[in-house]
Amino acid sequence: MAEPILKWAGGKRQLLADITGLFPRTYETYHEPFVGGGAVFFHLEPDAATINDLNTRLTTFYEVVRDHPEELIDENQTHEHAETYYYDARSEFNGIRSGEDLTPTDRIREASLLLYLNRTCFNGLYRENSDGEFNVSFGRYTDPDWVRGREIRAVSRVLQDATIYNTDFGYVREEATAGDLVYFDPPYEPVSKTADFNSYHADGFDRDDQRRLRDVAVELAEQDVAVIVSNSPPVTELYEDHDAFDVTYVEATRAINSDATNRGEVAEVLITSVPSNERRRRTLSDFGA
Numbered sequence: 133m134a135e136p137i138l139k140w141a142g143g144k145r146q147l148l149a150d151i152t153g154l155f156p157r158t159y160e161t162y163h164e165p166f167v168g169g170g171a172v173f174f175h176l177e178p179d180a181a182t183i184n185d186l187n188t189r190l191t192t193f194y195e196v197v198r199d200h201p202e203e204l205i206d207e208n209q210t211h212e213h214a215e216t217y218y219y220d221a222r223s224e225f226n227g228i229r230s231g232e233d234l235t236p237t238d239r240i241r242e243a244s245l246l247l248y249l250n251r252t253c254f255n256g257l258y259r260e261n262s263d264g265e266f267n268v269s270f271g272r273y274t275d276p277d278w279v280r281g282r283e284i285r286a287v288s289r290v291l292q293d294a295t296i297y298n299t300d301f302g303y304v305r306e307e308a309t310a311g312d313l314v315y316f317d318p319p320y321e322p323v324s325k326t327a328d329f330n331s332y333h334a335d336g337f338d339r340d341d342q343r344r345l346r347d348v349a350v351e352l353a354e355q356d357v358a359v360i361v362s363n364s365p366p367v368t369e370l371y372e373d374h375d376a377f378d379v380t381y382v383e384a385t386r387a388i389n390s391d392a393t394n395r396g397e398v399a400e401v402l403i404t405s406v407p408s409n410e411r412r413r414r415t416l417s418d419f420g421a
């Protein structure tokens with residue numbers, strides 16, 4: 133069981149047991165179209181997978197970890213823990229235009245800067261302004277670790293079996309076939325105006341996107357693909373008319389919340405198409421109790 137390398141808003145480490153308990157006991161290929169920090173993917177270590185995120189810097193990072201782990205670890209050793217160095221590194225990172233056109237060396241540099249900034253920035257929160265620039269200030273950590281050789285090698289091994297996409301989540305309609313498992317963890321609708329968990333990427337994820345996601349989930353479930361969706365409570369109404377889905381409510385302690393007074397238990401919903409007697413974690417009612 134590998135651990136995520138990056139701290140990412142909406143990380144699912146505290147909910148791993150709840151989420152994976154709803155998964156089917158066996159499946160062919162695993163797909164995670166909103167992979168973010170990848171807590172569930174790295175925990176599962178699937179033999180065959182596709183992972184995706186719209187954030188190009190993030191998917192480039194995973195490609196570099198998969199294909200060049202040793203070069204990345206070497207590059208990580210060049211950074212320093214100092215406030216002026218941090219802001220220079222942030223400017224350099226924002227000056228790199230992420231994407232396919234980068235040379236291999238620039239991709240390794242970008243990935244290394246992302247990891248360094250993620251480990252040393254305030255709250256470890258990836259956030260972009262409306263121009264798509266990473267704008268988080270310096271964090272006051274005493275001894276942050278951004279080299280992470282052991283963790284990078286472990287995650288690199290898991291990524292060997294994954295195809296990495298950098299596109300809209302809709303790609304999974306073409307990729308998933310009967311017997312596969314898809315776990316969707318989209319940006320959430322805020323539960324209140326102050327609890328804005330949607331700042332992962334300069335582009336928002338609105339109600340129309342949530343409806344589009346529901347339509348893809350329904351289409352996949354009809355094709356015997358196992359589907360699990362994490363979301364916030366307001367979204368359940370989109371699934372109410374679809375008998376294929378069951379809704380479970382869980383309490384989650386969110387470590388990342390920009391408003392300190394708002395930290396605490398937030399109800400989160402897990403929507404699944406997997407029948408209860410086929411889940412990894414069965415309940416007493418499955419045994420006639």
Ligand SMILES: C[S@@+](CC[C@H](N)C(=O)[O-])C[C@H]1O[C@@H](n2cnc3c(N)ncnc32)[C@H](O)[C@@H]1O
Pocket residue numbers: 140141142143144145165166167168169170171172184185186187299300301302317318319320332333336337
């Ligand atoms: C809730 S986070 C994923 C959290 C992750 N599962 C974890 O455990 O850390 C949602 C992710 O969806 C990505 N995203 C936003 N809109 C998207 C879209 N239309 N298609 C694919 N990914 C998208 C964001 O960049 C963000 O990384």
